Amino acid sequence: MKTGMIILAGGVGKRMNKPIPKQFLILAGKPIIVHVLEKVEQLKDVERVVITCPPEYVAETHMLLQHRNLVGRFTCVEGGETRQESVYKGMLELGECDTVVIHEAVRPFVSVAEFRELIDSDHENAIYGVRIPFTVLAGHEYVEDTLERSRLVNVQLPQKFDGAKLMKAHEKARAEGIEFTEDASLLFHYEQSQIRILEGSERNIKITEPTDLIIGEAIYNEYVLGRAAD
Amino acid sequence: MKTCIITGASQGIGRAAAVRLSNEPYITNFVLLARSASGLEGTVAQMNHEGKTIKALPTDLSDIDAIEPLIKSIYDEFGSIDLLLNIAGYAEPAALLDTTNENIKTTYFINVFATIVITRECVKYMRNHPTKILNVASTAGVTPRPGWLAYASSKAAVVSMGETLTQELAEYGIKVYTISPGRCATELRRKLAPEEDPTTIMQPEDVATVIANLIHDDETCLDGQNLVVRQLPAPKK
Numbered sequence: 001m002k003t004g005m006i007i008l009a010g011g012v013g014k015r016m017n018k019p020i021p022k023q024f025l026i027l028a029g030k031p032i033i034v035h036v037l038e039k040v041e042q043l044k045d046v047e048r049v050v051i052t053c054p055p056e057y058v059a060e061t062h063m064l065l066q067h068r069n070l071v072g073r074f075t076c077v078e079g080g081e082t083r084q085e086s087v088y089k090g091m092l093e094l095g096e097c098d099t100v101v102i103h104e105a106v107r108p109f110v111s112v113a114e115f116r117e118l119i120d121s122d123h124e125n126a127i128y129g130v131r132i133p134f135t136v137l138a139g140h141e142y143v144e145d146t147l148e149r150s151r152l153v154n155v156q157l158p159q160k161f162d163g164a165k166l167m168k169a170h171e172k173a174r175a176e177g178i179e180f181t182e183d184a185s186l187l188f189h190y191e192q193s194q195i196r197i198l199e200g201s202e203r204n205i206k207i208t209e210p211t212d213l214i215i216g217e218a219i220y221n222e223y224v225l226g227r228a229a230d
Numbered sequence: 231m232k233t234c235i236i237t238g239a240s241q242g243i244g245r246a247a248a249v250r251l252s253n254e255p256y257i258t259n260f261v262l263l264a265r266s267a268s269g270l271e272g273t274v275a276q277m278n279h280e281g282k283t284i285k286a287l288p289t290d291l292s293d294i295d296a297i298e299p300l301i302k303s304i305y306d307e308f309g310s311i312d313l314l315l316n317i318a319g320y321a322e323p324a325a326l327l328d329t330t331n332e333n334i335k336t337t338y339f340i341n342v343f344a345t346i347v348i349t350r351e352c353v354k355y356m357r358n359h360p361t362k363i364l365n366v367a368s369t370a371g372v373t374p375r376p377g378w379l380a381y382a383s384s385k386a387a388v389v390s391m392g393e394t395l396t397q398e399l400a401e402y403g404i405k406v407y408t409i410s411p412g413r414c415a416t417e418l419r420r421k422l423a424p425e426e427d428p429t430t431i432m433q434p435e436d437v438a439t440v441i442a443n444l445i446h447d448d449e450t451c452l453d454g455q456n457l458v459v460r461q462l463p464a465p466k467k
Contacts, residue, residue, distance in 0.1 A: 029398040038401075042358070069354050225400050 003119060004097035005046050006090035009033055009053040009061065009105035010079035021054060022207055023105035028220040032207055034064060035108030041070055042112050043119070046101065050093045052079035052086040084179050084186070088170045097163035102183055104157050106207040109219055115158060117198060124162045125193050127184045128200035129153035155182055156200040165191050233259040233308040237291060237348065238318030240269025242416030243366060246434035247315055247441045252277035254442065259308045263289045264318065291318055291344035292336065301351035311355045313445055316345045316365045321381040321418050334380050341384035346391065357402040362445050364407040365392050369458055371410060378422060389456045396454035405453040407444045411437050412460035432461035
């Protein structure tokens with residue numbers, strides 16, 4: 001049973017208004033991506049880990065790996081133009097895998113226990129999701145439709161999929177030129193595969209906006225270090 | 231079964247710490263680093279060898295590029311690094327106007343740069359299991375010392391390093407301790423205060439006892455602070 005992992009680190013950080021991609025910004029003393037790498041380091045049964053990142057950051061990512069003795073299982077390759085293409089390139093680099101786990105570099109507060117729960121789950125396809133605590137409507141300038149909140153889920157990463165089925169679904173999407181924002185949608189669309197939704201956690205936030213960095217520092221102190229202010 | 235690296239182990243507090251800790255049953259491997267081979271031999275001769283593996287490696291820590299392969303070789307040989315005691319220190323007291331570039335460089339290379347590099351390299355192997363780092367600063371790092379500029383400011387850096395690393399390495403389970411000995415009868419002190427009678431002040435063995443208490447597994451509350459280690463003078467009669 002071969003398990004591979006793709007860590008998506010392809011963002012360019014436009015919303016952060018910073019000159020470097022957000023996954024390389026410092027959070028709690030180290031680049032955001034390092035928080036993820038140090039968790040993945042502890043998953044000894046993941047045979048290969050491929051990080052996809054912008055071409056100009058491949059060398060820097062290799063340095064981050066080397067500085068932490070994360071060599072061997074870990075490698076970094078150039079990502080694609082889109083998130084979907086980055087996943088596809090990551091799968092090509094991983095080679096044939098029974099299970100592919102996908103995570104993103106800007107979700108630093110995933111725990112080792114969450115990775116374990118996902119990987120050890122009996123379901124061949126599983127994702128994390130949290131309930132949506134607010135109302136979501138369809139439309140831009142005008143409301144076009146209502147959505148039933150109780151039927152919706154806020155999709156989180158990490159996710160895991162059957163490797164062969166995910167590759168097949170990606171190839172179909174490439175042939176049709178359709179882009180999906182994440183892989184559960186893509187796999188469900190093409191394979192109608194059953195995808196288990198595991199209960200996600202509030203702290204597994206995606207660092208997207210500048211305020212997320214401030215929130216991230218608080219989460220780190222409270223949940224990672226377990227330290228409230230004296 | 232723990233492996234302990236001690237820098238500056240050829241004399242003074244480093245030697246006293248090595249000797250004191252060699253009586254601790256939970257530390258089995260010692261790696262002693264210092265420039266002086268004869269000084270290291272003297273330390274090894276005073277240590278308790280029963281059940282211990284003691285390796286003395288004459289090393290010039292100011293050659294910071296040599297530290298990475300050195301630490302890797304120690305890890306490869308012993309399979310873990312659990313305790314790091316950064317005790318090596320250099321002092322060449324001089325007033326600002328008399329402080330040469332060479333003095334500044336040597337002081338900072340030994341007291342600051344080497345300490346950072348050796349810590350960085352050890353942390354690569356200390357991550358993810360409970361380990362401890364202890365840095366020896368000085369009261370000179372936190373109080374004004376005219377005439378000791380390079381030394382005092384370098385020790386202030388060591389104090390700052392301890393505070394920062396305590397937070398940065400907490401997630402890895404690494405505890406970082408900083409002690410700032412006051413007047414202590416070491417060779418280094420003799421350079422800083424040549425007129426002083428060394429028998430009237432704190433001895434390296436006193437500081438070694440403090441170190442032994444701090445790095446023991448039972449100690450869990452005093453990391454992250456700059457602990458001043460000082461023996462109050464006996465009252466004058």
